[in-house]
Amino acid sequence: MPRITPHTHPHPRTHSTNRSRLTPALLSFALLALTAVTVRAWSDRDSPATPSPPHPVRAAEGQRPHLVDNDGHRVAFYVTRGKGPTVVLDSGGGEDSSQWKDIVPRLHAATGATVITYDRAGLGKSDVVPGPWKAENAVSDLRAGLRELGVTGNITLVSHSQAGEIATCLARENPELLSGAVLVDANVPQFFTDEEIPRLVAATQPQVDAARKAPERPENRQLLATAKDFAPAHKAYHKVAWPDSVPATVLVSEKTPFEASPEDARRWREAAASFVRAAPNRTLVTAKSTSHEIPAERPDLVLQEIESMLPAPH
Template sequence: MPENFFILRVRNPGRLRVFSGRPSMPSFVVLALLLVCTNPHPGHSQNVDTLVDVGGYKLHFSIIKGKGTPILFEAGGGEDATNWKNIITKIATVTKTTLITYDRAGFGKSSFDTTRHGILNGVIGLETGLRKLHYSGDLILVAHSQGGLYATLYASRHAENVKAAVLIDATTSCFYEENRLNATQRIIDAQKNNSRKSNPGSYYQGADFSNNINFVRNVSFPKNIPVIDFVAEYPPFSEKKDIDDWKACHKEFAAASPLHTGIMAYGCGHFIFEDNPPLVIHAIVKAYATTLDKTGSHELLKREADYAIDAANDRNREEMAYRHSADDLNSWGYQLIKQGDLQKALRVFKLNIELNPNTWYAYEGYGEALLKNGEKSEAIKMYQKSVELNPTNENGKKKLEQILKQ
């Protein structure tokens, strides 16, 4: 089986790292299994956190109240409401509308009913929660990854109420043709272990994966709903066929209706809203603008212009930080690996050790990139230097030992 890279996102205070490995599974399976550890949602004076009984279990909703057509956010597989924490406050500031995020059953603060799982039950539970919260009318949908499946089903059941949608590198049933789906399900089943009781959300997310895909395969996103569909330039796969098929399915979706707009998110990995927040925020603001009258649109435009200036300034500040900080250069290198640009990552890691010759983790990052590039002997030297600079670097010692045994 060809080498693939397993994407592990670790959120220590504001940091993002990507580690590599050789999982015994295709990369499209990694996407299906992707789980994320997240921090609590940042505080907001208008936030309302509440548990809603949807019949047999409770869903946790986190709502920023405002005025206008509410925007409902569907997180990716294994995610919860905190998935949107880096962009939600900015969207609230610009739109001034109600923003609704929630934890799917078995994730975050939501409980789980083992007799009511699968995507249809998930959407029915969501509908019940929204109705009890008095948000069962018009909505705008924003969905990432597997959340796209839920958004598709929800939109098909509420075609008159969904006024617009923004899909962010969303999972499509098109991508999971029969052979790929069967292979995915077999490997997911082998990975579930004994999580049924300890983590029922993850367990049933995996157990129901094929059924969920096939269920959504039999519905379609209503063609009367305007959709902005983002696809990442660097989807979370290492095999060319997976990447090509993923992009082809998004192209097919965009062509299905004149109201569908397909956008390639250049330079971005699967988490487009983290790699290029302004791109996604502008799309959401654009979708929301279609629900406003002339006066409301004018006021929104002024707020968006203010945000655009701040976003451009923030972008420049981040780039300057990358040029000078060992930590940020290292993070940039890992991000480039995630995006599939190994050669550029190698240059960034090499620059980091040249600028910061006494920083142990700079050598570790360069060693990891060299190993991915098949330069084993050079990688060993980098890991040895990392351990020399930091004798307590247990991860480096372990990795070095593994390489030397190969």
């Protein structure tokens, strides 16, 4: 039996002072929850929208980017070389590679693995690409970087929030690349139902309208790119299936990205549970007392689940 959530099993796996494994399994979830701005905006959606400070352009901690050309633009990758497996850390919506700056050295020290982070197009040191945000384009950028870096398999993919969409598309198209995945409060296809998509669009419309007043800001640019064609893109994403051959652990925040909306929070949890039930090699972990920002609030838990997912040494 797959491992499931507190809502469907009397003995859920959660994390506080103890942990227990049951048996199963992230943004563009809330249109805005794709960015740090979005999460705050959802909680404050009855308040007047106010501009946010510019998103800083930050390189990964002390590293020079390896710039990879793909389809006419450059994408910045950062590599901490190791031996054995490779861990790729993919940031949430509106975040660049520096989201992982505290986790990378700890992960490398604990496992000896090669650790790769990157800035998605329009963030950090990567070039801006005009037009709507598409998971397929992000997958193309990621694959180009992995090819350039000589990474051809044995990858553990760690994806936060919006990056869950990239993970799902990559896993579907190239399952042979992945030995496993850790989806950190990530966007899974099951969440984007015909009932939920209009709720997300309506709830975030005030923030989208506010972003249009300053479209040059990086965080607004990302939000507007995500908002464009959001409904049709996510209707299509809802139909994408994660391959049974790739094991996955899904970390779900206890508060979810929708603290102010119990109905959407319930749907978020149920989507994760549904994803997990679909195959026996998926595990669900509820991170107690956390918001959507699990990597910042519980880096120890993220590290623990990555280490558990790494393939055993030969």
